[in-house]
Amino acid sequence: MRRISWMLAMVMCVTLLLAGCGKKSADDVVKDLSDVVSDLNSYHGTALMTLHTGDTPQEYKVDISYRKPSYYRIAMTNEKKDVTQIVLRNDEGVFVLTPSLNKSFRFKSDWPNNQGQVYLYETLVRSIIGDASRQLATDDKSYVFDVAANYNSHALVRQKIWLSKNDYAPTQVQVSDANAKVVVDLKFDQFAFDTKFDKDSFDMERNMASGKTSTGSEGAPSSGAVEPSGQLDPSGAMDGTTGVTSGEPGQEQGTAGDAVQQPSGEAKVDGTATNDTSKPDAAANADAQQQTPGTSDAANGTSAGTDAAEAVMGEFGLIEPSYTPAGVQIKDTPELEDNGTHAVMLRYSGTYNYTIVEARPKDRAVALAAGELVDIGGSFAVLTGSEQQTMTWMNDGIEFRITSADLPVSEMIQIAASIQDQSGK
Numbered sequence: 001m002r003r004i005s006w007m008l009a010m011v012m013c014v015t016l017l018l019a020g021c022g023k024k025s026a027d028d029v030v031k032d033l034s035d036v037v038s039d040l041n042s043y044h045g046t047a048l049m050t051l052h053t054g055d056t057p058q059e060y061k062v063d064i065s066y067r068k069p070s071y072y073r074i075a076m077t078n079e080k081k082d083v084t085q086i087v088l089r090n091d092e093g094v095f096v097l098t099p100s101l102n103k104s105f106r107f108k109s110d111w112p113n114n115q116g117q118v119y120l121y122e123t124l125v126r127s128i129i130g131d132a133s134r135q136l137a138t139d140d141k142s143y144v145f146d147v148a149a150n151y152n153s154h155a156l157v158r159q160k161i162w163l164s165k166n167d168y169a170p171t172q173v174q175v176s177d178a179n180a181k182v183v184v185d186l187k188f189d190q191f192a193f194d195t196k197f198d199k200d201s202f203d204m205e206r207n208m209a210s211g212k213t214s215t216g217s218e219g220a221p222s223s224g225a226v227e228p229s230g231q232l233d234p235s236g237a238m239d240g241t242t243g244v245t246s247g248e249p250g251q252e253q254g255t256a257g258d259a260v261q262q263p264s265g266e267a268k269v270d271g272t273a274t275n276d277t278s279k280p281d282a283a284a285n286a287d288a289q290q291q292t293p294g295t296s297d298a299a300n301g302t303s304a305g306t307d308a309a310e311a312v313m314g315e316f317g318l319i320e321p322s323y324t325p326a327g328v329q330i331k332d333t334p335e336l337e338d339n340g341t342h343a344v345m346l347r348y349s350g351t352y353n354y355t356i357v358e359a360r361p362k363d364r365a366v367a368l369a370a371g372e373l374v375d376i377g378g379s380f381a382v383l384t385g386s387e388q389q390t391m392t393w394m395n396d397g398i399e400f401r402i403t404s405a406d407l408p409v410s411e412m413i414q415i416a417a418s419i420q421d422q423s424g425k
Contacts (some may be wrong), residue, residue: 024143025136026134026135026136026145029136029143029163029168030128030129030134032168033125033128033129033163033168034125034129036125036168037121037122037125040066040068040121040122040193041067041068041193041194042065042066042067042068042193042194042195042196042197043064043065043066043121043191043192043193043194043195044063044064044065044066044191044192044195044197045063045064045119045121045169045170045188045189045190045191045192046061046062046063046064046188046189046190046191047061047062047064047119047186047187047188047189048060048061048062048186048187048189049061049062049076049118049119049184049185049186049378050184050185050186050187051183051184051377051378052181052182052183052184052185053183053377053417054322054418058078058377058378058420059078059079059080060076060077060078060378061076061077061079062074062075062076062077062119062186063075063076063077064119064120065195065197065201065202066120066121067195067197067201067202070089071089071090071202072087072088072089072112072120072202073086073087073088073089073201073202073207074086074087074117074119074120076378076379076380078378081396082100083098083100083396084098084099084100085097085098085379085380085394086098086099086207087111087373087380088202088204088207089111089112089202090202090203090204092106092204093106093107093108093109094106094107094108094109094111094371094373095204096373096380096381096382097204097207097208098394099207099208099209099210101394101397102208103361103394103399104204104208105371105382105392106204107370107371107382107384108370108371109370109371109372109373111372111373112373114372115152115372115373115374115375116150116151117375118151118159118173118175118184118186119173119186121170121191124161124170124173126150127147127148127149127150127159127161128145128147128161130150131147131148133148134146134147135147138165141164141165141166141171142162142163142164142165142171142172143162143163143165143168144160144161144162144163145160145161145163146158146159146160147159147161149175149176151175151375152374152375152409152410152413153410153413153414154410155177155178155183155414156175156176156177156183156184157176157177157178158175158176158180159173159174159175159176160172160173160174160176161173167193169188169191169192169193170188170191171187171188171191172185172186172187172188173185173186174186184377317344318333318344318346318358319358319398319419320346320419321356321415321416321418321419322418322419323414323415323417323418324348324415325350325351325352325407325411325414325415326351327350327351327352328348328349328350328351328352329348329349329350330346330347330348331347331348331349332347333345333346333347334347336357342359342360343357343358343359343360344357344358344359345357345358346358352404352406352407352408352411353404353405353406353407354402354403354404354406354407355401355402355403355404356400356401356402356415357400357401357403358398358399358400358401359398359399360397360398360399361399370384371383371384372384374391374409374412374413376393376413376416376417376420377413377417377420378420379393379394379395379416379420380393381393381413381416383409383412387405388403388404388405389403389404389405389407389409389412390402390403391409391412391413391416393416395419395420400416400419402415402416
């Protein structure tokens with residue numbers, strides 16, 4: 001009996017040893033992740049992102065490309081609206097493109113180094129490494145980390161990150177609010193390291209051209225050369241169907257007489273500056289000047305409207321955000337001069353004071369001296385200014401601008417996100 005008991009004990013010890021063999025601790029995985037990121041050359045992935053921020057979940061297809069040292073291409077497609085936005089970072093700066101509407105913004109930024117994104121591998125790994133209280137669980141195929149959510153929103157508190165046991169590729173991310181409700185659910189269809197890209201995969205002109213010619217598949221990576229619609233010269237001036245961008249810092253250029261949006265968020269029209277964002281004049285409606293359809297003039301920045309842009313031109317009513325900060329009420333909706341863009345303004349006052357301007361500007365390219373890319377949930381916005389800030393973004397062919405001297409960026413993001421699925425009155 002003693003011999004049998006001894007043999008059973010030995011078998012159990014061996015079994016436990018084998019079970020523990022190969023099992024990695026959280027520290028082991030973190031060390032491996034540090035090595036993966038330090039050796040990272042490139043990657044490409046596609047994912048389905050579902051946002052649970054309203055009554056109805058919103059789905060977006062996300063296409064992510066990265067090449068060392070700092071080339072990025074993020075294409076986000078809303079198939080329901082058949083609209084894609086693309087964020088590019090290359091040697092010329094950071095771009096936010098809406099190819100189907102022939103709209104582009106270019107600005108100087110350290111993005112994504114200064115702001116994490118849930119779909120970027122580096123952001124996920126930094127979140128894991130930087131959280132000393134991280135929790136690790138495992139399933140058959142994945143390491144599952146529960147860590148703090150470090151995003152530009154106080155509504156996002158925790159996140160779970162699934163990484164493949166084979167190569168640490170991300171497979172899923174869930175970001176939750178303070179009530180443990182999943183707000184963002186990102187599921188990767190595929191993700192591959194050491195991806196080979198075409199030489200011009202991160203070129204602005206190629207992405208604008210391919211987006212306008214590939215109906216229904218703007219967000220898909222394309223291969224081969226695409227005939228550029230314009231040329232970018234060393235001074236920063238760009239000719240072609242996307243309009244003209246000025247080489248002068250902080251200056252937008254469009255039709256002669258257009259309002260010019262300065263980095264501080266102040267507007268200037270015909271050389272006259274104003275610091276009061278509440279005035280219902282053309283200054284609040286920067287870049288909203290009418291252009292003549294069917295013409296192209298590099299001297300004044302006018303350009304031929306694409307079929308898609310022309311199709312969406314027209315009145316859209318008054319689109320009000322479903323979210324308003326506590327202690328804030330809508331003050332009025334002053335009339336703006338009819339300049340062909342159907343611009344409207346909403347003015348709010350209370351705890352914070354701000355204005356929202358909505359317009360349908362025609363196709364153009366804009367260059368800003370400095371800015372910050374902001375993810376507002378299914379779309380991208382550009383934040384400019386310091387003491388007075390302006391957040392600008394496109395949705396359904398409408399350009400939105402929130403301008404304020406005291407509204408926190410986190411509140412701007414919530415307001416912008418609440419506008420995304422609203423319709424005009």
